[in-house]
Amino acid sequence: VIIRGLEKAKENNGKIARVLRFDEQRGRYDVQLETEAATVLAVRPQSLTQQTSVEVVGLENKPELNGNTGDIYNYDESAGRYLVLLQNPPTAVSLQRGSCLLRPGTPVVLTGLGKQQFNGQMAQIVSVDRPAARYVVRCQSGSEIKVKFENVLC
Structure with a gap:
């Protein structure tokens, strides 16, 4: 993953890291910097971009x-x-x-949706409806919804 959008530790923006685990209670990923193996950061999903x-x-x-x-x-x-x-x-x-x-199975963050309760939620792409330009995603809550391609961030 690539780290981006950090406010407090801006020096880490643009660095490549490896995901170690997801802490559900904090809603953050623990990531280890590629160049500094001893450094582990707790990062919000919105501050990571997958290399996919x-x-x-x-x-x-x-x-x-x-x-x-x-x-x-x-x-x-x-x-x-x-x-x-x-x-x-x-x-x-x-x-x-x-x-x-993106491919089915890709973890994403939902963004720009009319139903505000879904924005910022983590989800996973279940399938792709090419003619409609939509993904079917399974949200953290377990519900499945259809979203436009532009409404996910990997």
């Missing part, structure tokens, strides 16, 4: 990129975009969340 594979979908300005796969290597919170390294050809691109199709 995605498929590019729904691009209108560069339709030739649709169907390409790549790996998320960071998230630009101010722009609301993932930074993705595409595989063929090897190219770094900045993509909106709705243009990055």
Whole structure:
């Protein structure tokens, strides 16, 4: 994972870490910094970006990129975009969340939903409804809901 958005320990933003465990009582992940094995931080899910594979979908300005796969290597919170390294050809691109199709099983944080009670909740992608551009996610509470691709943050 990549650490981002920390206010108190800003020097750790942008660093790569490994998830050790999730502490349900505190609602935080314990992560170990890659370069400093002795350093373990307790971080909110919203302050982590997973380095995971995605498929590019729904691009209108560069339709030739649709169907390409790549790996998320960071998230630009101010722009609301993932930074993705595409595989063929090897190219770094900045993509909106709705243009990055995540795989079932990916843990996510819900954001930007009309039903406020779900925003900020952790969930897991159960399935993908491509024609509707929606994920079916299982929330922390156990309920399953459909959300737009852009309403999850990995």
